[in-house]
Amino acid sequence: MSEDKKVVWWFHRVYYAETDAMGVVYYGNYFEWFEQARDNYLRNRGMSYAEVEERGIFLPVTETFCRYLYPAKYGEEIKVKTWIKKVSRASIVFGYEVYNLTSQDKLMTQAETTHACVNKEGKITRIPRWLLEIVS
Amino acid sequence: MSEDKKVVWWFHRVYYAETDAMGVVYYGNYFEWFEQARDNYLRNRGMSYAEVEERGIFLPVTETFCRYLYPAKYGEEIKVKTWIKKVSRASIVFGYEVYNLTSQDKLMTQAETTHACVNKEGKITRIPRWLLEIVS
Amino acid sequence: MSEDKKVVWWFHRVYYAETDAMGVVYYGNYFEWFEQARDNYLRNRGMSYAEVEERGIFLPVTETFCRYLYPAKYGEEIKVKTWIKKVSRASIVFGYEVYNLTSQDKLMTQAETTHACVNKEGKITRIPRWLLEIVS
Amino acid sequence: MSEDKKVVWWFHRVYYAETDAMGVVYYGNYFEWFEQARDNYLRNRGMSYAEVEERGIFLPVTETFCRYLYPAKYGEEIKVKTWIKKVSRASIVFGYEVYNLTSQDKLMTQAETTHACVNKEGKITRIPRWLLEIVS
Numbered sequence: 001m002s003e004d005k006k007v008v009w010w011f012h013r014v015y016y017a018e019t020d021a022m023g024v025v026y027y028g029n030y031f032e033w034f035e036q037a038r039d040n041y042l043r044n045r046g047m048s049y050a051e052v053e054e055r056g057i058f059l060p061v062t063e064t065f066c067r068y069l070y071p072a073k074y075g076e077e078i079k080v081k082t083w084i085k086k087v088s089r090a091s092i093v094f095g096y097e098v099y100n101l102t103s104q105d106k107l108m109t110q111a112e113t114t115h116a117c118v119n120k121e122g123k124i125t126r127i128p129r130w131l132l133e134i135v136s
Numbered sequence: 137m138s139e140d141k142k143v144v145w146w147f148h149r150v151y152y153a154e155t156d157a158m159g160v161v162y163y164g165n166y167f168e169w170f171e172q173a174r175d176n177y178l179r180n181r182g183m184s185y186a187e188v189e190e191r192g193i194f195l196p197v198t199e200t201f202c203r204y205l206y207p208a209k210y211g212e213e214i215k216v217k218t219w220i221k222k223v224s225r226a227s228i229v230f231g232y233e234v235y236n237l238t239s240q241d242k243l244m245t246q247a248e249t250t251h252a253c254v255n256k257e258g259k260i261t262r263i264p265r266w267l268l269e270i271v272s
Numbered sequence: 273m274s275e276d277k278k279v280v281w282w283f284h285r286v287y288y289a290e291t292d293a294m295g296v297v298y299y300g301n302y303f304e305w306f307e308q309a310r311d312n313y314l315r316n317r318g319m320s321y322a323e324v325e326e327r328g329i330f331l332p333v334t335e336t337f338c339r340y341l342y343p344a345k346y347g348e349e350i351k352v353k354t355w356i357k358k359v360s361r362a363s364i365v366f367g368y369e370v371y372n373l374t375s376q377d378k379l380m381t382q383a384e385t386t387h388a389c390v391n392k393e394g395k396i397t398r399i400p401r402w403l404l405e406i407v408s
Numbered sequence: 409m410s411e412d413k414k415v416v417w418w419f420h421r422v423y424y425a426e427t428d429a430m431g432v433v434y435y436g437n438y439f440e441w442f443e444q445a446r447d448n449y450l451r452n453r454g455m456s457y458a459e460v461e462e463r464g465i466f467l468p469v470t471e472t473f474c475r476y477l478y479p480a481k482y483g484e485e486i487k488v489k490t491w492i493k494k495v496s497r498a499s500i501v502f503g504y505e506v507y508n509l510t511s512q513d514k515l516m517t518q519a520e521t522t523h524a525c526v527n528k529e530g531k532i533t534r535i536p537r538w539l540l541e542i543v544s
Contacts, residue, residue: 015304015307017162017164021160021210023157026152026439027469027472031289035288050347060430060476060479064472064473066471068470068471151440151444158332164303168423171425196294199337202336203335204332204333204334204336210458211456288434293428293432293482295429345429346428
């Protein structure tokens, strides 16, 4: 990640609904955190994802990758670092890192999600200038 | 429940996603079972809920009640008994009982969900004859 | 609700994971909000639920009731009012009301959850004095 | 995938809880399918995951990858192909492909999950012979 990339943090406390009987956050539930962290990123850059959609642009997920280093437990406070890893003509890659505030800021999880840029008709479309300004 | 009420059973095995760090099924996840048990009931009576919607009728939930007697754990096999508790002019009440096959068929949970009968415009509407035949 | 009951508010924005293909929050997902609103209530009164557990007391849910008046949609901001409806020897009833900040503070949902007071051995036990002070 | 790899199929119908307001299955919910498909695979080879745990071996997820080609919708029937992609000294990689039975068996999703082999003390451990026989 280059120095000049904008980074936005999202804070959260683990609750029971997110955990499983192994005592840790269920591996599929991290993606709910990434959705919220991503919206928080866009919002911080000036436009919520709801507003992106209102302008006729949708960003469906086309790929996800997640590496689980250490599990998060009930009641722990975590923070998610979010940034843009890559922007192409019609796709955006978000990067995420989850840190555990309750455990000396230990890095817990690394992930990325790739999104296509799609118009109202569901067709892949070039990222419009107003969105490019937010994600660049 | 009167003798002549039709009863339909839905079978399931508890998986990790449904449990929480207390080691048992999370209290909100039972409602996913009830959705599946309800669709199974309708399907068994001759029409899936997807087909009900295709005919322009929607059955949004207006009330839920659930009593949690014993918790279900990872890997346990359960079965859900589903039946119609009450049908009014424009609403239907489903009843549910969850039994634990792994634990001598013990009764675990009792619940009911109330549904309004709504048309495409979102207006409360009288239950059509074809649906009444299924839920009576 | 009597005038002198303490009320605590929890704020939230609806995200995609919580909604379903009907375009609204899935009926079972409200219980995740109530969990968070409940923890927020206890925390606001001086002790998180995690701390309650650390002291050897558990509050498993024994009953839930929820009335769905109006659905909440993606991106809407909601607030949940939480208060104690009733305290008995070994059980606590929480009350909840969901209001839609995006729609003139309209009342959307009314609910209550009943909790048994249980010790480490899983036995129903009298609510200890330190907890009584929080929930009274 | 080589010809001689054992493949196991898991069948499912999409329900409302799994979808979101975009009208399709939420990207994080696929991992619940993969959990069930994985358990189904092991069960089909002779031992449920619950039994693996009873023998003191745990298989926590360390990495996931998912490519979303086409979205699945409410009511559609899908099937998940599951197989072992790779077995190392102390880790197993499962492969998954989701096909849409409602839409000419179209390939919808490709995924893999990597699991560490861990003992009761939480230490990485060599895959025991009895498990190796199942996953090879």
